[in-house]
Amino acid sequence: MIITCPHCKKQHNIDEKRIPPNVKMARCQGCGQQFPLDIPRETPPPTAQPPKPAAPPLKSEEAAAPSWKPSQETRRIGVSLSKGGVGKTTTSVNLAAGLALAGKRVLLVDTDTQGQSSFMLGVKPKGGLTEMVTGELPPEEAIVQARKNLWILAGGKSLAGLKRLIDRKDYGGELTLAQALTPLEKDYDYVVVDTSPGWDPLTVNVLFYVNELLTPVSLEVMSIQGFGEFLKSIASIQKFRKEVQLKYILPTFRDMRVRKGTDFLEQLEKLYGEKVCTPIRYNIRLSEAPAYGQTVFEFAPGSNGAQDYRDLIRKVTGEPDLFT
Numbered sequence: 001m002i003i004t005c006p007h008c009k010k011q012h013n014i015d016e017k018r019i020p021p022n023v024k025m026a027r028c029q030g031c032g033q034q035f036p037l038d039i040p041r042e043t044p045p046p047t048a049q050p051p052k053p054a055a056p057p058l059k060s061e062e063a064a065a066p067s068w069k070p071s072q073e074t075r076r077i078g079v080s081l082s083k084g085g086v087g088k089t090t091t092s093v094n095l096a097a098g099l100a101l102a103g104k105r106v107l108l109v110d111t112d113t114q115g116q117s118s119f120m121l122g123v124k125p126k127g128g129l130t131e132m133v134t135g136e137l138p139p140e141e142a143i144v145q146a147r148k149n150l151w152i153l154a155g156g157k158s159l160a161g162l163k164r165l166i167d168r169k170d171y172g173g174e175l176t177l178a179q180a181l182t183p184l185e186k187d188y189d190y191v192v193v194d195t196s197p198g199w200d201p202l203t204v205n206v207l208f209y210v211n212e213l214l215t216p217v218s219l220e221v222m223s224i225q226g227f228g229e230f231l232k233s234i235a236s237i238q239k240f241r242k243e244v245q246l247k248y249i250l251p252t253f254r255d256m257r258v259r260k261g262t263d264f265l266e267q268l269e270k271l272y273g274e275k276v277c278t279p280i281r282y283n284i285r286l287s288e289a290p291a292y293g294q295t296v297f298e299f300a301p302g303s304n305g306a307q308d309y310r311d312l313i314r315k316v317t318g319e320p321d322l323f324t
């Protein structure tokens, strides 16, 4: 069939039988931009038929990748907002660490080139997500145990190479992360994914992997505006993958002295009700803990920051008696 790139109108002659059914985006070889693939699929006949042989994979990378079969048990939570500095990494690390303290097995995945999650936990893995996806390191070496029940797949500068690898794929680049993580997730109760600010191929990959989004929103006008933009971006992904849902809105940097923050919080609660979590208060201990490679539960267990993140963990697990 012929498909036309909506950006540059270049026509591509493709064999639709060779494209795996879960691939939803294609990259134009003319202008290099991605666009949605809308391929009519045959509906299977109602009577049982002998299975047809699987279509050959498109590329050697895909041949090596395991098929993507979502796990029912493991919860996949992406911590994401395009705006920078709203508390994504602080939340990812303390959420993951708190869940681990509560006895859950947790994998923290850092998809940010800043690589701050491993720094915050005081570990220095020799590789991480990039090295695992490219096969430079086997998963058992790329994934490092950071605490009891807590493992990390680190991010960092090498993710630039992973983004290029995703960009070079003609089809299915958005599933790279899902294909890499799905075979591993059975070992964990939770996979928590920290994302970078902005919007790049890895962010799209995260949205094609996680089912639940936790969005920290700093209680200030720019962040609230960024949240509106982010909702539009999520909606554009949901057209292809309805499983990804905004589940938690986490107000951050709550400062009781600032009246505007209270107004923003009230607006969020009015619009999003139950999705809005108890805010994380501005707490200096949260910003000091990373310098010691410690979570807030280790550095200042009695602080407001630790209390607020415990509250978040009770909400996420649905276990109100945790830590009592």
Ligand SMILES: Nc1ncnc2c1ncn2[C@@H]1O[C@H](COP(=O)(O)OP(=O)(O)OP(=O)(O)O)[C@@H](O)[C@H]1O
Residues within 6 Å of the ligand: 083, 084, 085, 086, 087, 088, 089, 090, 091, 112, 114, 195, 196, 197, 252, 253, 254, 280, 281, 282, 283, 284, 286, 287, 288, 290
């Ligand atoms: N509730 C808080 N109170 C005080 N400081 C905080 C709080 N939450 C985060 N911080 C500090 O604010 C800064 C930004 O937080 P963080 O790195 O978690 O944001 P981010 O959204 O991950 O940023 P980026 O978009 O750059 O990845 C850090 O120095 C962090 O220690």
Ligand SMILES: [Mg+2]
Residues within 6 Å of the ligand: 088, 089, 090, 112, 114, 116, 195, 196, 197
């Ligand atoms: Mg961050």
